[in-house]
Amino acid sequence: MKLTTVTHVTIDGVMQGNGGASDEDRRNGFERGGWAPGAGDDETRTFITPRWEDTTVLRGDLAAAISELKAKPGAELQVHGSGILTRWLLENDLVDEMMLIVIPVILGQGARLFPETGPDLALDLVESRVDSKGVTIQVYRPAGRAVCKGLKSLTTEPRCHDTTGDDLQMRYLVSVIDDKSNPGSTDRRPAISAFNERLITEGYWVFAGGLADTDAATVIDNRGEQAVFSDGPFVESKEYLAGVWVWEAPDLDVALKLAAEASKVCDRKIEVRPFL
Structure with missing residues (x-):
């Protein structure tokens, strides 16, 4: 019953x-x-x-x-x-x-x-x-657990367990890397939106966001007696972080397969790093 x-x-x-x-x-x-x-x-x-x-x-x-x-x-x-x-x-x-x-x-x-x-x-x-x-x-x-269902929020919990019996989910930071000397195409938004919808539907999505250019960055160093605020990126480089995803996937192989698709969709390099 x-x-x-x-x-x-x-x-x-x-x-x-x-x-x-x-x-x-x-x-x-x-x-x-x-x-x-x-x-x-x-x-x-x-x-x-x-x-x-x-x-x-x-x-x-x-x-x-x-x-x-x-x-x-x-x-x-x-x-x-x-x-x-x-x-x-x-x-x-x-x-x-x-x-x-x-x-x-x-x-x-x-x-x-x-x-x-x-x-x-x-x-x-x-x-x-x-x-x-x-x-x-x-x-x-x-x-099962709501945090295993791809909610659009960040949490410090690196993995969670679905009580219905699904596998453990690992959480990954997926970074989009652009290159000032060889930037990716700028007409990728429709393709990226469609890819994001698929991530949400299949339960991988946790969070995503684009970032402003490095010229808008500010670095704060408060390790001394007084905080120091510096305009610009913390390191000068042709390559820079243009945006991020946070995904949940059962293992690294699944995350890497998705990242390969993301690289094609974004026309940019992708870095995948697991949360501890």
Whole structure:
């Protein structure tokens, strides 16, 4: 059986008090409940004796017990509400699909499904639809660490691991080298844009940027008693750094193959260096 979490949230991610009926919906001074049909709250409790008929209480190693339950034949296990339980299930790789029912309101207060800090997670969209009142229903599948999915941001983490079982990803600095005495062609932007789109689609892209000419550079040396600012590059050379990519690839061979394509696309030399 697959396990699906079903959660009502607002545009700003609040899930507290969608029914607005219980004391739990009003805890911590929350006064804006009743923003969606149905009752729900963010509290998860431990029960020893069930209060409902046909209820089984899981004991001991809960992750193992849920995994065993999922291995049994059947259609679907559903978890409704409870941000605490949803986050715990995600952290233990027990969620197969997440259904987010997003109500078009902004509350500005209340318990959110995901707090400001926590583990990163990539999601693959399975289904998305919207009703006549603007309520969107989005179904996602967890897809491992977000930092392994080619996000356009820099991080000091040199490699990451996709929890879905993909290989380790190495991160590479890919430098574009131009030559003042023999510059590359200047009409490469359409080809470079198409190459960048491919990098993004295939999950290699992390960051890219072009650099101004070396005449715009400033070198700062603050190793002595006073900082020294010098205009121009740190070393005079015909060759200079014209731009950079940061890629993620499973190994150096893949990065070098991409770099050979990049050199052809840019009409310039390419240097590839792995991050430590």
